[in-house]
Amino acid sequence: MGIDSLIGGTIWDEYSQKVCELMNNPQNMGEITQEQADAMGAKLIVADFGAESCGDAVRLYWAVDPKTDVILESKFKSFGCGTAIASSDTMASLCKGKTVDEAIKITNIDVEKAMRDTPDVPAVPAQKMHCSVMAYDVIKKAASLYKGVDIASFENEIIVCECARVSLSTLREVIRLNDLTTIEQITDYTKAGAFCKSCIRPGGHEAKDIYLVDLLAEYEKEKLGKLADSGYDAPFAQMTIVQRLKSVDKVIDENIRQMLVMDGGNIEILDIKENGSHFDIYIRYLGACSGCASSSTGTLFAIESILKDKLDQNIRVIPI
Amino acid sequence: MRVYLDNNATTIVDPHVFEAMEPFFVQKYGNPNSLHQFASDTHKPLKEAMQKIYAGINASNEDSVVITSCATESNNWVLKSIYFEYILTGRKNHIIISEVEHPSIIATAKFLESKGCKVTYLPINNEGIVEAHTVRDFLTDKTALVSIMWVNNETGAIFPIEEIGEICAAKGVLFHTDAVQAIGKVSVNVQKANIDYLTMSAHKFHGPKGVGALYMKKGKELTPLLHGGAQMNGLRSGTLNVAGIVGMGKAMEQAIDALDFEMSEVKELRDRLEDALLEIPDTFVVTPRTKRSPNTILISFRGIEGESMLWDLNRAGIAASTGSACASEDLESNPVMEAIGAEADLAHTAIRFSLSRYTTGEEIDYTIEVVKNAVNRLRTISSSYAYAPEGHESKL
Numbered sequence A: 001m002g003i004d005s006l007i008g009g010t011i012w013d014e015y016s017q018k019v020c021e022l023m024n025n026p027q028n029m030g031e032i033t034q035e036q037a038d039a040m041g042a043k044l045i046v047a048d049f050g051a052e053s054c055g056d057a058v059r060l061y062w063a064v065d066p067k068t069d070v071i072l073e074s075k076f077k078s079f080g081c082g083t084a085i086a087s088s089d090t091m092a093s094l095c096k097g098k099t100v101d102e103a104i105k106i107t108n109i110d111v112e113k114a115m116r117d118t119p120d121v122p123a124v125p126a127q128k129m130h131c132s133v134m135a136y137d138v139i140k141k142a143a144s145l146y147k148g149v150d151i152a153s154f155e156n157e158i159i160v161c162e163c164a165r166v167s168l169s170t171l172r173e174v175i176r177l178n179d180l181t182t183i184e185q186i187t188d189y190t191k192a193g194a195f196c197k198s199c200i201r202p203g204g205h206e207a208k209d210i211y212l213v214d215l216l217a218e219y220e221k222e223k224l225g226k227l228a229d230s231g232y233d234a235p236f237a238q239m240t241i242v243q244r245l246k247s248v249d250k251v252i253d254e255n256i257r258q259m260l261v262m263d264g265g266n267i268e269i270l271d272i273k274e275n276g277s278h279f280d281i282y283i284r285y286l287g288a289c290s291g292c293a294s295s296s297t298g299t300l301f302a303i304e305s306i307l308k309d310k311l312d313q314n315i316r317v318i319p320i
Numbered sequence B: 001m002r003v004y005l006d007n008n009a010t011t012i013v014d015p016h017v018f019e020a021m022e023p024f025f026v027q028k029y030g031n032p033n034s035l036h037q038f039a040s041d042t043h044k045p046l047k048e049a050m051q052k053i054y055a056g057i058n059a060s061n062e063d064s065v066v067i068t069s070c071a072t073e074s075n076n077w078v079l080k081s082i083y084f085e086y087i088l089t090g091r092k093n094h095i096i097i098s099e100v101e102h103p104s105i106i107a108t109a110k111f112l113e114s115k116g117c118k119v120t121y122l123p124i125n126n127e128g129i130v131e132a133h134t135v136r137d138f139l140t141d142k143t144a145l146v147s148i149m150w151v152n153n154e155t156g157a158i159f160p161i162e163e164i165g166e167i168c169a170a171k172g173v174l175f176h177t178d179a180v181q182a183i184g185k186v187s188v189n190v191q192k193a194n195i196d197y198l199t200m201s202a203h204k205f206h207g208p209k210g211v212g213a214l215y216m217k218k219g220k221e222l223t224p225l226l227h228g229g230a231q232m233n234g235l236r237s238g239t240l241n242v243a244g245i246v247g248m249g250k251a252m253e254q255a256i257d258a259l260d261f262e263m264s265e266v267k268e269l270r271d272r273l274e275d276a277l278l279e280i281p282d283t284f285v286v287t288p289r290t291k292r293s294p295n296t297i298l299i300s301f302r303g304i305e306g307e308s309m310l311w312d313l314n315r316a317g318i319a320a321s322t323g324s325a326c327a328s329e330d331l332e333s334n335p336v337m338e339a340i341g342a343e344a345d346l347a348h349t350a351i352r353f354s355l356s357r358y359t360t361g362e363e364i365d366y367t368i369e370v371v372k373n374a375v376n377r378l379r380t381i382s383s384s385y386a387y388a389p390e391g392h393e394s395k396l
C-alpha cells in the first residue's frame, strides 16, 4: 500500500536500459548445430527449461571442449517476454569461456546484476525475477546433460512446485540468496505457487511433502538461530543499548577475545552509536594489540565480519 | 506513426463529447441539488443527457438508469445488492455467471462465495460463446441472479442475451448483463431482451472515464450501496458528476448514430486486418467473425509470447493488448484461451486488436506490415521453432 502502489505504472518502466537493449537486439540469440559443434571439436549440449504453456521456455546451446570442459560457444532461443529474452541472453554471455563447473555457479542474481544499469537499481521488477531464475535453471540442466548425470541425481531434486517445475534446492537457494520472506516474493522469483497453488500450503488439491510456507518457516528459524547465538532473541536493531553492549561483548568473548589474549592483547568496547542505518561500535585495543600493525586491518576486519554475521549486517567497527 | 488498437480497454474521447462537457467545469459548475441559479444551469443539460442514455438502450421512462462511477461499480452493485437482499436473508443461495466475465464480476462473485453464496461459472464452447441452454441446465429454485456479459471484452464474442433473458424470465430469475463492450457495437434494446439490469461504461464508447451507469427495470430497483445525500432518488448518493453525465449522454448519442458505420466500415477494416494476419502461418483466431462484435480480433501467434509481441508493436507505435501473464502482471494465462480449450502452448500467445470508428485504412496497412516483421523477428528468437539435434528430448 502507499502512494507508489496505488496507480500501477507499467512494468516496462522498471526494465533497465540494458534489458531493453538486449530485448531489441539479443547478442547470443541463435543455435549451434551438430555440424558446427563437430567443426569446433566440441560436444554439443542442447538443454530446455520451462514450457510455453507456462509462459516461458528457453533452449540453451553449448559447444563444450571435452578436454578442458570449457564452454567455447553459448547460444540461446527463448519463448518469453522481454525480460526472459534479455535474461537468457545475459546467461548465455556469462557461460562463455567458463568451464562447466564454473558455469554451474552462475546464479539468478548474477544474471540479474549483469543487466543492471547502476549497481543498486534492480534490472527488472520483482514479478519478473523468475525469468532470471529460469536462466539459472537451464544452466544446471545443460551441465547435467554434459556430465551425463540425471538432473535428479545432479541436483538432488525434489520438485516442490510441479506446475512451474521448481525444485526444493532451487527454492532453498533462491530464498536465502534474495532474503525472501513472503509467498508472493517466492512466486515472483521462481513462479512456484503461481499456477495450481497446491504447493503453497496444505489443503490444495494435491498433498505434498513440503510446502512453500514450510520453507519460509525454515528460513525464518534459521535467521532466528543466528540471533539466538547472541543470547537474545530480539534482532540487534530492537535491543536496548545495554543489551547491545552485552551481546557485542558476548560475541567477542566467544569468538575473538581468546585469540587476542593468546597473543597477549585484548580489546575493550567503548560505545555503540547509531549512525544513520549503521551501528558504529567503538573499540580500543589493549596490551600487545595496541601497537600491532595488523590490528587496524586484519583483526579489525575479522572482528567486524563476525559481529556482522552474528548480530547485524549494518555494524561497523571503529578502533580508537 | 502511432496507431491505437486497444479500444476495448478505453477509447479516445469524441471531440464533440469533450466540447459538450467543457462548460461544466469553469462556468456551470453548480451542484445540481442546490437552490440557486448555478444549480439550475445544470438541470436542462442533465435531463437531455439522461434522455440520450435512456434512448441508447431503449429504456422506458419508468425504468431507472442510475449513473455510477464506472462499470466496475455497476457490476459490484448488482451482485452485492442481490447478496444483501436474497442470499444473506436466506431466500436464495445461488447465482450464475460465466467463466469469462470481466474481473469486476468474477472477483465480486468469488468474494460473495467466501461469504457463503453458491456460484456457478458457466463454461464457454470452443467458439468462445456461452450457450443459452447451459443457463437453463444450472438454474435452480434457489438461483437469485444470472449475470452474463453481452459481448466479451477479450474475443468480441457476442453472447445469446435475448435467449438467456427469456430463459430467466420464464423461471422468474433476475437477469443482469454487462453490456460494456456492446454499446455502440451491437444493437442494445433492454425491452426486447428481458433484461433486468444492464451495465455500461462511458469511456468504452468515446465518452469520459469515471462515468458508468446501471440500468434497472421498473420495480427491480436494487438496495443502494452508496448511502448519503439521496441523489439519484436515493439509489446512489454522491454529488452528480455533471460534466461526466453530459459527456456520457453525448457519447451515447454519437455511438448510436455511428452504429451502422461500426457494423460496416469498422468491420471491413477489422476483416482486412484479420485476413492479412491469418495469412501468417501458425496463427489462429478465436470465435467466428459472424459471432463477434465488429471491432475485435483475438489472435494467437504460435511461438510468440504475448508481451514480447506487444513490445515490438509498441516500438513501432502500435497499441494492442494481451490478457496473458506478463502484461497483466500476474501469471495466469489468457482466461479465454484456457476456457475455449486452446492448446496449452498457445495460452500465452494471444494478442487482441480492437478498432474504433477512428481507425483508418492507412493505420491498418501499417499495422499489418509491423506485425509481419515482429512475427519474423520473434519467431527467429523463439525456442518453439529452434533447431534441436536428432534424438533431443525437448521436454523436461
Ligand SMILES: Cc1ncc(COP(=O)(O)O)c(C=O)c1O
Pocket: B008, B009, B070, B071, B072, B073, B102, B104, B149, B151, B152, B153, B178, B180, B181, B201, B203, B212
Ligand atoms: C466487459 C467489461 N466489463 C467491465 C469493465 C470495467 O469497466 P470500468 O473499468 O469502466 O469499471 C470492462 C473494462 O475493461 C469490461 O470490458
